[in-house]
Amino acid sequence: MTEADMSQPNEDQLPLGPWDAGALATLEAWDRSWADACRTMSTDPWSGKVLPLRMVELVCVATSVACTTLDGAATRRHMRAALAAGASRDELMTIVKMATVMAIHSCSLGAPILLEEAAAAGAALPSHPATPTPACDAMKRLGQWNQAWDPFFALDPAWTDAFMATGAGIYSAGVFTAKETELLSIAFDVSFRHMYAPGTRRHIHGALAAGASVAEIMEVLKLCVAQGVAASNLGVAILAEELARPAHGG
Known part of the structure; x- marks a missing residue:
């Protein structure tokens, strides 16, 4: 074995990252070249070159538990890895809270449109x-108020305040640094x-102002791309089960 070969990580030592071990093993058996490339x-973000492993896993918890995702298997996998x-x-619970209140974007999108259409229709x-x-x-x-919230504040200030009561504590608790x-x-x-x-x-904009580097922000974007592996985790397992049905000859 050459020195160059010895410097390369063993395939079995590569991190699983976003992968389900069973789905990855099946995919490797079916299409090793594509599985290795993917x-x-x-x-790559699990290399530790840019973000510490704790932060990598916390980002993955966020993308998995978000109210737009709700991937139970991935949430459990990354929570376990984050704890390790x-x-x-408190950090994980804060992420769950953040994942809950991100649903406010429904109002961020809809309230301005409602105001515009109401004005056009002459509705009171x-x-x-x-x-x-x-x-x-x-x-x-x-400093957490977003001007995009002004329209739904105008439409229902009491409800908006009730919603913001769920958010203010998240950002004032000091569980995470600003970055x-x-x-x-x-x-x-x-x-x-x-x-x-x-x-x-x-x-x-806020991350850069808080001292984050461009490389750190890019690493977060890469972790969001890695979330696409959920398609393989789900699809490969189901396909394997369906191929094993008697109708397909085992």
Whole structure:
């Protein structure tokens, strides 16, 4: 064996990353060349060259548990790996909370359109009595208020404040650094299951301002691409089961 050969990692020592071990083994048996190429690409962020393993796994928890994804198997796999890499319960619970409140993008998208169409139709807007909005005020003090929220605040300030009460604590608890919060937020917004451009731009801007490097942000994007492996984890396993049915001759 040459020195060059010895410097290459053994195939069995490569990280699984986003892969289900059983699906990967089946895929390798069917199409080793493509499986090797896809595994090399998708597991690159696990090399530790840019982000620490703990952060890699936390990003994967975020993209798996997001309300736009809800991949139970991947969430469990990456939560387990994150805990093994030193993540805490509070960190993982914070990601679950972030994954929950990202559903506000339904209003970010829909409320401006509602206001425009209501104006075009001459429809009356709902009236609301003046009421304190302490949670919204807190989000503004934290610098977490997004102008995209102004339209639904105008439509229903009391409900908006109730929603923001669920978000203010997430960002004020100090579980993550500002940079980590922004990197995780990028993952939520840029994931191919979501692709929310306004939030992606806002959080990339925030990540750079918080000290993140371009390489670190690119690593988050690569982890979101690695999430595509979920198609193989699901499809290969089902195909193997269907091929094993008697009708297919085993």
